[in-house]
Amino acid sequence: MGRPSKYTEEFRRDAVDLVRSSGRPINQVARELGMSHETLRNWVRKQDRQTGAAGAVSAGDGLSVADKDAEIARLRREVAELRQEKEILRKAAAYLAKEMDR
Numbered sequence: 634m635g636r637p638s639k640y641t642e643e644f645r646r647d648a649v650d651l652v653r654s655s656g657r658p659i660n661q662v663a664r665e666l667g668m669s670h671e672t673l674r675n676w677v678r679k680q681d682r683q684t685g686a687a688g689a690v691s692a693g694d695g696l697s698v699a700d701k702d703a704e705i706a707r708l709r710r711e712v713a714e715l716r717q718e719k720e721i722l723r724k725a726a727a728y729l730a731k732e733m734d735r
Contacts, residue, residue: 640668648673649680658700 640648652662652673659677663670 640672645676649676652677656699656703658704 648662648666648668651666652659655662659674660670663673666673
């Protein structure tokens, strides 16, 4: 017999519900809860098997398709913002270089 879990059944259910309702990646939710992402992913997979929705979690990193899509959208927004900031800095550097030559 293994050691008793430090997490209650209620905490497990709430953590899995948080993953499902928030749309955030399992890794991020686990980090916020102060736990291992592997543990949380196992709980999500177990509930998927119990409810018959095992296809909702992909193999590999444990992120669902919706989680991956949300992460891609967030990263695309971040890339666009960084490109805009880089362009502003490039123009500012050119302006300042021009002013220094006067």
